[in-house]
Amino acid sequence: MDRRLFVSDLARYAALCAVVPNVWRVTSRPRFADDPFQLGVASGDPTASGGVLWTRLAPRPLEPEGGMDGLRTTVTWEVADDEGFTKIVKKGTATAAPELSYSVHVNLDGLPADRWYFYRFQSGGATSNVGRFRTAPAEGSLTPLSLGVASCQHWEQGLFTALGHLAHEEIDLVTHLGDYIYEYAGNPRTVRTHAGLEIRTVDDYRRRYAQYKTDPHLQAAHARCPWVVTWDDHEVDNNYAGLVGENGFESVEQMRTRRAAAYQAWWEHQPVTVPRAQSWADLNITRSINWGALARFWVLDTRQYRDDQACNDGTQLMCDGARDPRRGLLGAAQEQWLTNGLGASRSHWQVLAQQIMMAPYDAAPGADVRVSMDQWSGYPVARDRLLNAVAKRAPNRTVVLTGDIHTSWVNELHSDFSRPDKPVVAAEFVGTSISSGGDGAAVTVQRFDAMKRENPHLKWFENRRGYFKCTVNADSWTTDYRSVAFVEKPDAPVTTASSWRVTHGKPGIIAV
Numbered sequence: 001m002d003r004r005l006f007v008s009d010l011a012r013y014a015a016l017c018a019v020v021p022n023v024w025r026v027t028s029r030p031r032f033a034d035d036p037f038q039l040g041v042a043s044g045d046p047t048a049s050g051g052v053l054w055t056r057l058a059p060r061p062l063e064p065e066g067g068m069d070g071l072r073t074t075v076t077w078e079v080a081d082d083e084g085f086t087k088i089v090k091k092g093t094a095t096a097a098p099e100l101s102y103s104v105h106v107n108l109d110g111l112p113a114d115r116w117y118f119y120r121f122q123s124g125g126a127t128s129n130v131g132r133f134r135t136a137p138a139e140g141s142l143t144p145l146s147l148g149v150a151s152c153q154h155w156e157q158g159l160f161t162a163l164g165h166l167a168h169e170e171i172d173l174v175t176h177l178g179d180y181i182y183e184y185a186g187n188p189r190t191v192r193t194h195a196g197l198e199i200r201t202v203d204d205y206r207r208r209y210a211q212y213k214t215d216p217h218l219q220a221a222h223a224r225c226p227w228v229v230t231w232d233d234h235e236v237d238n239n240y241a242g243l244v245g246e247n248g249f250e251s252v253e254q255m256r257t258r259r260a261a262a263y264q265a266w267w268e269h270q271p272v273t274v275p276r277a278q279s280w281a282d283l284n285i286t287r288s289i290n291w292g293a294l295a296r297f298w299v300l301d302t303r304q305y306r307d308d309q310a311c312n313d314g315t316q317l318m319c320d321g322a323r324d325p326r327r328g329l330l331g332a333a334q335e336q337w338l339t340n341g342l343g344a345s346r347s348h349w350q351v352l353a354q355q356i357m358m359a360p361y362d363a364a365p366g367a368d369v370r371v372s373m374d375q376w377s378g379y380p381v382a383r384d385r386l387l388n389a390v391a392k393r394a395p396n397r398t399v400v401l402t403g404d405i406h407t408s409w410v411n412e413l414h415s416d417f418s419r420p421d422k423p424v425v426a427a428e429f430v431g432t433s434i435s436s437g438g439d440g441a442a443v444t445v446q447r448f449d450a451m452k453r454e455n456p457h458l459k460w461f462e463n464r465r466g467y468f469k470c471t472v473n474a475d476s477w478t479t480d481y482r483s484v485a486f487v488e489k490p491d492a493p494v495t496t497a498s499s500w501r502v503t504h505g506k507p508g509i510i511a512v
């Protein structure tokens with residue numbers, strides 16, 4: 001602990017005690033009546049020399065302030081070479097403060113590259129569970145990567161069994177592509193019920209995160225390795241676009257306030273670095289993460305900066321509004337940052353960690369074209385502009401990771417989907433959901449064939465819950481889809497439903 005801070009806190013504490021004598025009585029008892037670490041620990045955004053460690057004090061997670069008492073609280077943290085913490089390599093203290101819901105974000109630096117560590121927190125005599133964390137490989141290194149990809153974990157629609165399996169995989173990193181929480185009011189006729197009404201205020205969002213974070217499978221998956229997290233719509237409001245809410249009748253002031261609440265609570269509960277924004281309503285989470293020279297992750301936000309969905313949102317016949325070339329999904333600044341970056345980066349693989357399906361999906365048979373206006377399909381000019389940039393700057397070494405739609409898809413991405421003769425330039429792996437949508441169902445050969453007739457770039461489709469695992473080296477990218485047969489009851493085993501490979505520098509995705 002910083003000595004000056006300690007002395008000044010001690011002086012302030014002594015002054016406080018002189019005025020309020022019963023403070024002595026309170027602190028003479030153990031600080032917490034209940035375990036303050038019930039939300040677990042997490043780490044994220046690894047660099048070659050550090051990353052972020054996270055926890056939040058919440059002795060009674062669903063109560064106001066998580067059961068805390070309004071006082072700032074000191075939390076110590078330790079990073080060790082061994083699980084028994086006999087070889088501590090770094091330690092320090094942080095202050096958990098009520099204005100940030102007693103969350104703790106430790107920015108680690110000065111550690112050697114490409115190494116695993118263990119970490120834990122302590123406060124008021126209580127000790128957290130132990131998390132594993134690793135630094136990224138050194139700049140220039142082609143050390144292979146084993147990556148887990150998850151998204152969409154609706155508390156009410158299923159158990160997080162798949163995250164429990166993810167926690168047992170040999171992986172270096174997890175990318176979570178959003179819908180980490182859902183905003184809806186509690187429904188008693190579900191697998192397990194959300195606490196409270198639809199969430200709108202910062203305290204509502206905090207309580208919802210607290211409820212989700214009590215899940216033991218989610219905690220185990222966080223403790224397993226660092227995560228790189230982005231958000232999708234349900235961290236705020238279903239299908240919101242910029243400052244337009246789901247229902248369209250919210251005022252700009254209401255949406256800005258709701259976004260500020262949602263974005264702040266997101267930051268408080270995720271292992272991410274200090275926000276870059278003048279206000280929480282404008283929190284910019286786009287960032288890039290390097291895995292040595294092997295892979296560069298472009299962590300995208302396709303919600304905050306998008307133009308409103310065309311043609312009343314939903315799945316609609318293609319319309320002129322959707323084709324308006326002025327409409328975008330990333331916003332001009334993010335699009336430029338990404339396309340310039342793809343050109344400048346010398347990383348072996350370029351990885352787009354983003355939310356919505358990039359490949360078009362035509363749901364109408366025959367000549368009609370019916371697409372989801374919420375996906376890249378509803379912004380076809382912006383999609384083809386981005387894929388054209390991929391074709392020029394990082395062809396056949398770009399992989400798009402997608403969440404959002406609660407089904408698994410393997411898609412070959414062409415440089416311009418308005419011209420089917422244009423070459424394949426990238427691969428898209430769409431993960432299913434951890435629990436959203438419930439158990440799922442088998443897909444018949446007839447159904448898949450009908451889908452493929454309208455969408456020849458589609459290689460595979462499945463409607464089961466799970467995640468996918470990517471094994472990446474300089475020559476190839478292999479994706480294994482890991483599925484569970486049910487989530488509405490516990491203990492489903494995990495199986496590999498299918499496996500796919502992209503060869504560096506070659507177009508296309510092949511089954512393995």
Ligand SMILES: [Fe+2]
Nearest residue numbers: 152179404436
């Ligand atoms: Fe979702």
